[in-house]
Amino acid sequence: MSRVVIEAAGISKTYRLGAMGTGSFRQDIMRWMNNAMGQGNNAFFYEDKAGADQFLALKDVSFQVRQGETWGIVGPNGAGKSTLLKIISRIIQPTTGYVRGRGTVGSLLEVGTGFHPELSGRENIYISGYLLGMKKAQVQRQFDEIVAFSGLEKFIDTPVKRYSSGMYVRLAFAVAAHLNADILIMDEVLAVGDIEFQKKCLDKMQQVANDSQRTILFVSHHMQAVNHLCRKAIWLQQGAIRAMGDTSEIVEQYVGSLQQNKFHTRWDDITEAPGNDYVRILSLELVPELRPGNSVIDIRTPLTVKFTILNQQENVLLNAGLHLFNYAGECIFDVASSPVQCSGGTIQGECRIPGNLLNDGAYYISLIIVQDTSIPLYYHEAGLHFEVADFRENTTWFGKWKGAVRPQFPFRFEPVIKQAEL
Structure with missing residues (x-):
């Protein structure tokens, strides 16, 4: 020693x-x-x-x-x-x-x-x-x-x-x-x-x-x-x-x-739940699929957004949308569900964000409920907050990775083998 x-x-x-x-x-x-x-x-x-x-x-x-x-x-x-x-x-x-x-x-x-x-x-x-x-x-x-x-x-x-x-x-x-x-x-x-x-x-x-x-x-x-x-x-x-x-x-x-996270919000009292006469947000949750032994959300971590709403109308065509923003106020993506014919009552939604998509940084998620694919009923802004940490392997480059997202696409890179070498 x-x-x-x-x-x-x-x-x-x-x-x-x-x-x-x-x-x-x-x-x-x-x-x-x-x-x-x-x-x-x-x-x-x-x-x-x-x-x-x-x-x-x-x-x-x-x-x-x-x-x-x-x-x-x-x-x-x-x-x-x-x-x-x-x-x-x-x-x-x-x-x-x-x-x-x-x-x-x-x-x-x-x-x-x-x-x-x-x-x-x-x-x-x-x-x-x-x-x-x-x-x-x-x-x-x-x-x-x-x-x-x-x-x-x-x-x-x-x-x-x-x-x-x-x-x-x-x-x-x-x-x-x-x-x-x-x-x-x-x-x-x-x-x-x-x-x-x-x-x-x-x-x-x-x-x-x-x-x-x-x-x-x-x-x-x-x-x-x-x-x-x-x-x-x-x-x-x-x-x-x-x-x-x-x-x-x-x-x-x-x-x-350091991660300033807001993963879960629930309103048990309907009168206090955010919304209006058409729809109320009952719960909003972010579920990270952390790796065993890992307590930090990093760029590899898949995330699932779950929410429950109360529809207060009968026989209406509804769909939900998620807007992901960084803390500079830039919209990273806007994803929408398929429209569904709904009766009055509780509706649940879920959207999975795959790992190896987001770049490191701080983000927040807003939820929008839309009628007839064109009429916004209620917009719940910045309901979830989370941070994504960096992770790298097989590289000695530690500068800031460019771009709002950081996907892993199929990428072929190999030397060309000439016929004479075969």
Whole structure:
């Protein structure tokens, strides 16, 4: 078994909220002396106690990482992910607890730190490499590879103040990606650059992850990248570890917690049921056909919409329609049932949405009841809400999949065998 290279024990970090000073060093010293002499209520030096509240960014975080492991750290904004990485990188000290590590640490916490706008790309490569812990000889050995990775050969002697934001990011990550540290710590590095460059970054990170001697801590909101690159994961929630274990299980739990779903609505009191004198909606339900052991709706999951209505007319031709919208208000599809001659009473309907049809994203469903295939009787808007998570296999592409839908059509792709080869 490989040795432990990172040990975090009981880490907590407390920040003080509010103003930390007057803005003047002299006045800060005078305020300290004033408080020390018991004159803290002086109007000029008075410190607002309401601004001295404390915020606990991390709460008793403990874990161990072994050499060669790749860990993902997931959680919402403000969960404490970046604070944890800064503590492990020795940028800040924990309030309580400790971190012990073995080997050199390379941190990609803020791409482009230390770049000087007046200096050329060539000069900034050396400066950035030094700040990230590389020696001049290391930068010289990898200089051509760094420039080629960035794709900025033509602009390498141009001051970076003339770079576009994308060019700036490409050069900064190119330097950081060539660190030869034993432990590599990366925070949201995939949130930079264009899609093509993000793909290059992913390939480089995969190359590093495949090196059994390198240890990686990777923070990202890109769940597919975390699933692909990392074997273990930590889910941080409000500064504490919510769960820790195999990446696929942790990511599924985390994504499931984010899904804002409204799967079922029922009205037992007819007078309160939505509708009118012609028709009332008694129930509306979304039934996902989840895979065994899977609690998250993803693009593979078939969905069944079930509903019950009360028809309050006699001998009328009715049909129902389902409208699926994304949260941008775009209609993804409009599907209608066949018309049926109905007497007064209860009518049930059901529509199945196959798996491998919808793209990942948030959706809502509206139900419409129509008479004589042309007269809308009642439109029940946004009765069901659900989210579809992404899922990919047999690919290293993790950019956003284009399109409102994501069907799996029969698709033939194979090399041509010439007659002479038979």
